[in-house]
Amino acid sequence: MSRPGSAPFGPLELTLVLLRRMADHQPGLVEDALRELGVGKAEMRGANRVWQARARARGARPAVQRYRSALGPPEEVVARRIGDLNCEALRWRLPLWPDLRFEVVTGPGGQVWNEWLVRAPGAPGPDLRSMTDLRPWCCTIDEVARAFAPATPMEGTAPTRWQLAFTAPGTEGSEERPRHIAEFTWGLLQRLDP
Structure with a gap:
């Protein structure tokens, strides 16, 4: 990657920006995705650097214009x-x-x-009926919230991250209803914390 602003930045590079944040929770899936896209970790880090530099530059364009420019x-x-x-x-x-x-x-x-x-x-979305259906990258935050309602949205640990608290299915009426927290990056499920 070259200097911020000098290299073309399109859908592939924005995908790499999303993957960079997802690598914190799912490094194996990200490595598989990079192979599928035909790029390496250096390109992913470079795309992220360019995106962050553009977002933080003096006189930076509004975010929606940056997305339109890239996509x-x-x-x-x-x-x-x-x-x-x-x-x-x-x-x-x-x-x-x-x-x-x-x-x-x-x-x-x-x-x-x-x-x-x-x-x-x-x-078609995934058929989410039990906890075993909740695999990384298989579903979005909206899909989990609907499948395991009522769910409580929570703030995530970093920008572009969200958490969703919900009760495990099949435990209604029991005294101890196990609560779970699903973590999402860019709206895509990354992991579950009991």
């Missing part, structure tokens, strides 16, 4: 109402996850409120 026009733009506010969800396809889309939710004025992976419209 081109969104595949889909969906109007969304959150409370009293009209928002937009912009979605792009990334090379590694054909059944997912990278979604950026913007509020009034184009400010980015959320960035994560979501299931592509029409793509």
